[in-house]
Amino acid sequence: MSTSQSAPVIAAPFTDEPPAFNRSPDAHCITTDAEAIAVARVLAAEFAAGAAERDRERRLPAAELDRFSASGLWGITVPRAYGGAQVSFATLAEVIATISAADPSIGQIPQNHLAALDAIRVTASEAQKRLWFGRVLQGYRLGNAFSEANSRHVGAFETTLRPTGEGDFAVNGRKFYATGALFAHYIHIGAVDADGNVVLAIVPRDTPGLKIIDTWSGFGQRTTASGNVEIEGVRVGPEGVIPAYLGGTSPSSNGAVSQIIQAAVDVGIARAAIDDTIRFVRERSRPWIDSGKEQASEDVFTIAQIGDLKTRLHAAEALLKRAGEAIDTIYEAPTEDAVAEVSTRVAEAKVLTTDIAILASNKLHELAGTRSTLGQFNLDRHWRNARTHTLHDPVRWKYFHIGNWVLNGVVPPRHAWN
Incomplete structure (x- = not known):
């Protein structure tokens, strides 16, 4: 807890420039529930030290997220069959609570990443599971482009995914509340396919037509960068299209x-x-x-x-x-x-x-x-x-x-x- 008097700091301006983070990660692989909790406690002690200042200055935690994902904690729910620890969800909850006690913005950012991993586990093909679980264990982060600010309700999607006739798909739409997207290596986009089903379209963050803008102005969770994602003709291959709707129909x-x-x-x-x-x-x-x-x-x-x-x-x-x-x-x-x-x-x-x-x-x-x-x-x-x-x-x-x-x-x- 800071006790020093200081002049007010102007918050960081909104930006569509990605923060500097490690684009070629090499994460540690956690193997047990006990290790996951121990690692979370070590990181929490580090993250707590600057939490008040990051919030005051609206300083985005890019370096902290690199430490967080490199620790292996972003991959602890990957099934054992694919090289992960497959920790208990009670352990996952304790890991997130521990990090959030130090800085809840940092604790919130992996939420959509972890939810996407469960969608992949439940609904993806074997080839897709091997691909995406492998990348996550290496340290790559997924950021969400799911909710939409202007749709009828939170579960209504206007973003579309349509075949191009060239073996891939094109995605078009506009998203808000895109927590984690600004810091992510890959963006999973919630979109409606030609049959009206909601799928996830996972694309590299630098894919042409994809623009991530930090427009988050909420008075809390200030450093989550939960702003907008603009999607114009973004191309995605079949390996990136996850039939997430199956996790709700069954x-x-x-x-x-x-x-x-x-x-x-x-x-x-x-x-x-x-x-x-x-x-x-x-x-x-x-x-x-x-x-x-x-x-x-x-x-x-x-x-x-x-x-x-x-x-x-x-x-x-x-x-x-x-x-x-x-x-x-x-x-x-x-x-x-x-x-x-x-x-x-x-x-x-x-x-x-x-x-x-x-x-x-x-x-x-x-x-x-x-x-x-x-x-x-x-x-x-x-x-x-x-x-x-x-x-x-x-x-x-x-x-x-x-x-x-x-x-x-x-x-x-x-x-x-x-």
Whole structure:
């Protein structure tokens, strides 16, 4: 936590120039769950040191992402049959939460990469799996061009993929919320084929007709560069066209994997907010005049609320772990009922992780006091990050789908947002 007074820094301007990152990666190969968690903890300690400054200056974490993917953590879900560690999804959630506690923008950036890997695992051909899993294990990153700002809803796509008559396909469209694309070696584009099915079209980032623009102006998750992607006549070969729609038409882990990563980011935000609250109350806050105490940390009401925050955090962490273990059970042979049950478990985790992220980041300022709002500390980033990231998938619908499954046996929808 920075304590030095400094002049305001002008945020980095929007750009379509890619940040400097390693274009020829050579990643370490992680082999066990324990190694994945240990590596994440080492990286988190590094990333935490500059997190407040990166947020304040809107300095994009290109160097940090090179460290992150070179560590092997971006490949830990690759199946063992293709050379990966195939870690438990409970381990994956803990890795993302650990990194997100250090810097939730960095923790969010691999979300779409990891979701795409599960789509490839479930729906791609054997040749495609060997190709893309091999590249990921080498250290290449996938960045998303999926959601669209102007479509009717988040699952509606206007971007098209059509055969050219020359053995490949052309993609045309415009995307927003393209988290990770600016830092990626390959872009996976969500597009609708001639039959109306949603596919992923994976292309090199430098493909002609592809333009990635950092237009992200959100007040939270400021260094994710989640801006626009413009797609004009982008050509993609058959090896890059993944029939992702199959992960929704049949029972699969795809939606649950996407959602548990989002929940893990929120756990990380909550951990960081609570840790900073405790540190600030101990070291900087003054006791309230009516408490009769010499130290703010002796205030009985503050003590009780710290206890409440920790209890709620541990409950969210427990449901997150349970949800990850549940996803493991549908990895090989998912059935409709099993996937529905897993979906509700992930939804329960998403409810509690959302609640604790927002509560903890708000309570930070209430318990730490007015001086915690000073710009030199930049502690408001926790609330800004929590409020922004938890908007991804509204918990009001999580409650509905959980209740409808438990009460009426109605299977939750199968898509990336549930």
